[in-house]
Amino acid sequence: MGYESLSIGINDAVAASFAVLSVAVFICLPIAAWGWLVYPLWRSGGLHGWITRGGGGRMHSTETGARRTPRPALVTFRDIHYSVKLSGRGRPELHILKGVSGVLLPGTLTAIMGPSGCGKSTLLDILADTKRVGVVEGDVRLNGEARGTDFRSTCAYVMQEDCCHSTLTVHETLWFVCALRLGPDERLELITRTMVDLDLAHVADTRIGDDVSGGLSGGQRRRVTIAIEILSGPALVLLDEPTSGLDAYGAQQAVATPPAVVAALRRFADRGRTLACTIHQPRAETFALFHQLLLIKAGETMYCGPVPDFLRGCGVACPPSVNLADVVVDLTHTKEADADADGAEQSVDLVARFAASALRRKIEDEIDSVELGCHPDLADAAASLEAPKEQEGARVGCCGSSGGYPTPLMHQVGVLVRRQWTLDTRNFGYQFTWVLNGFVLALNASTYLLVEQPPLSAQPASVYRDDMGCDPTEPSGRQGCVCHVPMDEAASNGQYNVGADATECGRAILASANAVFAFRGFLFLVINALFVNEAVFVPAVIADKRFFAREHGARAYSVLAWHLAWLVKLGLTAALKALFYTPCFYFIGQLRPAWSAYLAAALVTGGMGLAGSAVAMLLTTLVPGLGAATTAFGCAVLLYQNVCGFFLPIAAIPPYLTWLTWTSVFTYGYYAIVTSQQMFGSIELPGDTPART
Numbered sequence: 001m002g003y004e005s006l007s008i009g010i011n012d013a014v015a016a017s018f019a020v021l022s023v024a025v026f027i028c029l030p031i032a033a034w035g036w037l038v039y040p041l042w043r044s045g046g047l048h049g050w051i052t053r054g055g056g057g058r059m060h061s062t063e064t065g066a067r068r069t070p071r072p073a074l075v076t077f078r079d080i081h082y083s084v085k086l087s088g089r090g091r092p093e094l095h096i097l098k099g100v101s102g103v104l105l106p107g108t109l110t111a112i113m114g115p116s117g118c119g120k121s122t123l124l125d126i127l128a129d130t131k132r133v134g135v136v137e138g139d140v141r142l143n144g145e146a147r148g149t150d151f152r153s154t155c156a157y158v159m160q161e162d163c164c165h166s167t168l169t170v171h172e173t174l175w176f177v178c179a180l181r182l183g184p185d186e187r188l189e190l191i192t193r194t195m196v197d198l199d200l201a202h203v204a205d206t207r208i209g210d211d212v213s214g215g216l217s218g219g220q221r222r223r224v225t226i227a228i229e230i231l232s233g234p235a236l237v238l239l240d241e242p243t244s245g246l247d248a249y250g251a252q253q254a255v256a257t258p259p260a261v262v263a264a265l266r267r268f269a270d271r272g273r274t275l276a277c278t279i280h281q282p283r284a285e286t287f288a289l290f291h292q293l294l295l296i297k298a299g300e301t302m303y304c305g306p307v308p309d310f311l312r313g314c315g316v317a318c319p320p321s322v323n324l325a326d327v328v329v330d331l332t333h334t335k336e337a338d339a340d341a342d343g344a345e346q347s348v349d350l351v352a353r354f355a356a357s358a359l360r361r362k363i364e365d366e367i368d369s370v371e372l373g374c375h376p377d378l379a380d381a382a383a384s385l386e387a388p389k390e391q392e393g394a395r396v397g398c399c400g401s402s403g404g405y406p407t408p409l410m411h412q413v414g415v416l417v418r419r420q421w422t423l424d425t426r427n428f429g430y431q432f433t434w435v436l437n438g439f440v441l442a443l444n445a446s447t448y449l450l451v452e453q454p455p456l457s458a459q460p461a462s463v464y465r466d467d468m469g470c471d472p473t474e475p476s477g478r479q480g481c482v483c484h485v486p487m488d489e490a491a492s493n494g495q496y497n498v499g500a501d502a503t504e505c506g507r508a509i510l511a512s513a514n515a516v517f518a519f520r521g522f523l524f525l526v527i528n529a530l531f532v533n534e535a536v537f538v539p540a541v542i543a544d545k546r547f548f549a550r551e552h553g554a555r556a557y558s559v560l561a562w563h564l565a566w567l568v569k570l571g572l573t574a575a576l577k578a579l580f581y582t583p584c585f586y587f588i589g590q591l592r593p594a595w596s597a598y599l600a601a602a603l604v605t606g607g608m609g610l611a612g613s614a615v616a617m618l619l620t621t622l623v624p625g626l627g628a629a630t631t632a633f634g635c636a637v638l639l640y641q642n643v644c645g646f647f648l649p650i651a652a653i654p655p656y657l658t659w660l661t662w663t664s665v666f667t668y669g670y671y672a673i674v675t676s677q678q679m680f681g682s683i684e685l686p687g688d689t690p691a692r693t
């Protein structure tokens, strides 16, 4: 009696790869947990210490920067070499920086210039301590000391690419930065002052936008990026091409306002901060705002020193009507082969001449005196900083004093959740996927209704107990059939048929069995859709990682805060999905009309969503890149589906792989929703073993 359960010989190679993948996940998880949670927790001296310290750093400041001892940022770098090994066998090592040295003094604005590809951005990356590939040699010091783990709370780094949330307004963007990095008292005044400084006040309530949706101009967006970094008053600001948007977005605007950004930077420097930025071909008025010039050619220092001394040092004349910056750029572009005789000679000479110059020796002496702690600027610059009340925020005082986060952990989480929420409510595409997913679930349910049999769950509880599977009082065999199929047998998810000689009752019961399979297929597709929908979080988390890298790098919040904020957001989203998605499939699919069953289905809906988004989050954290993370998510879905008991009978899974079944989220989701529809039990099919089609 009964039917043969489906037995599939699992390809050992496939099984082994599943096993390896799962073992890898289970090895990676504890390592990741150690890195993110346990190690910082252990270092911070327990859970209480962790929370009060803002999630991993040293004690967060309850004081504003104004109350701390202000320290300047005097940066020295000596003999910086940088090389990368080019990928591909036999390819040579690329030596990009070849012994660049210099000093960045507090209260100065330094221009780093040179031809495209000479190594300007590379040098800034090294100074900002963000270079993670290649080999960096040489010594970079802050106030004569090696840079510590808290260096990034002193140093703001404005990278070449803008990194702003396109759906936030300028004011909101700066508000969130303030909320993460400063106390509430300072926020409004600082935001207003920074917007005025960077000529952004008139677009305060304009959404930042992007190249597709419009919004701010490229130059304005660039200024917002700069505002984000200088808002909290760091002692050291490094900027990679702060005027690039201005160049690209119209000469007209560039003619009208180009010095606005550099003038704001100059004002910032005049308040005692240390600033250095790369810049291409500035106008004469803009160039005049810089105190120092670091000129690089092919990775070597061509000049480093005060701007006015440049021509004297080079022995070059600059006619009054000519822009000095143009002369500088021309000198760096001159090539031996194609330049005129004078230019070529000067160009070749300048690198060697600088290396042998008194200026170079002066720089070396200056670096020595900083390292020995006797550089006059180390003491003087502290006094030259503004009075405490006028200081611009917490980070100015952080220089070397604290590596902690400015706000407590729970505050960080709250601000991040609030920002995510604001972004989601303005993301039309995201909302559209919600509606679309609801529609797909409803469609799935209505497709199931195309099955000839009405949903079994709509039938009264079964009473049929005849071992032969026949109840003469129920000729149709429908109302009284026991339509229960054991879970593992249900995995034989095919339609059954019987020969023409089968009894009517047998045919009826088989029809019921087919309805059971269709019903289970429907439920499986529901949980499948709920999980797979969460793939939307793979690109979302990866996009947010850009902001995380920048903001966590600037010590605005901890790794734990970021993860917790995402978990809170995903939890809230899952709750909303339970509310919104469950009705989409429950009523159309005519599932069991009982509150308990509905509640169970809602829990499964939220749970599958939460599990799917958690897996998406885990994979985006472990696997680099969008393509790899998306593929990994697809693999995880396949793995989970295959071992959940729907496709393969659990009995058919080799014993050494059954543990996979119990790690599959699908197993629990599938069992839970099937159980909630009262589909436990067994089906006894009459007569001969039916053939599968």
Ligand SMILES: Nc1ncnc2c1ncn2[C@@H]1O[C@H](COP(=O)(O)OP(=O)(O)OP(=O)(O)O)[C@@H](O)[C@H]1O
Pocket (backbone or CB within 6 Å): 084, 086, 094, 096, 114, 115, 116, 117, 118, 119, 120, 121, 122, 123, 133, 134
């Ligand atoms: N990781 C890397 N692998 C290979 N080449 C690299 C790498 N990093 C930098 N380079 C090369 O080093 C050179 C210097 O790059 P960098 O970005 O510092 O130039 P740049 O002076 O800032 O140029 P631009 O003004 O155009 O931004 C370039 O030729 C670049 O291709």
